Amino acid sequence: MSRYADYADNGEIFCIVEGDPGVIDVSRLIEVGEGVSDETHYIDMSQAIYFARKRHTFDTSHSIDGLTVMFSHLPKGTTVRIQGQEMLTDGDDSIEFDVPGTYAVGLEHFQYMDEVVEVTVE
Structure with a gap:
């Protein structure tokens, strides 16, 4: 079974879903690893290939x-x-x-x- 992130246009992850391609529509989802969650990651959209990136800590x-x-x-x-x-x-x-x-x-x-x-x- 694979894990996928559903995300907003800015890269904010809404939720993580699990399933197999063909069983769920993965056309708007990004495949992510086991440790990725909506609380600790976002989707980096700065490159041609999007991927999950760990959230930073504030440096303020x-x-x-x-x-x-x-x-x-x-x-x-x-x-x-x-x-x-x-x-x-x-x-x-x-x-x-x-x-x-x-x-x-x-x-x-x-x-x-x-x-x-x-x-x-x-």
Whole structure:
């Protein structure tokens, strides 16, 4: 039995399906190995032949100035989640908080492992 990834136009994996060609329609699927999952991989579409690639870890930094947190080097299209609200980034972004405190900032991008950064603003 073979394993296949079903993926979006940007390479994000929706799910992994198992079956044999002829039994399932594999025309829009990519064959993947045993260790590939939608949580740890994406489909690299930068070459003529698409293949599953392991998600990267975020290589970003942040600084704090009062109630403002500045993130640098976030990949374009990263979703930033804070207390149920979200925004899409375009690289270097700042978040201004209304109230001092410690906040969990979630970072999500289909080519990167999800990460939560704890920040304290005063």
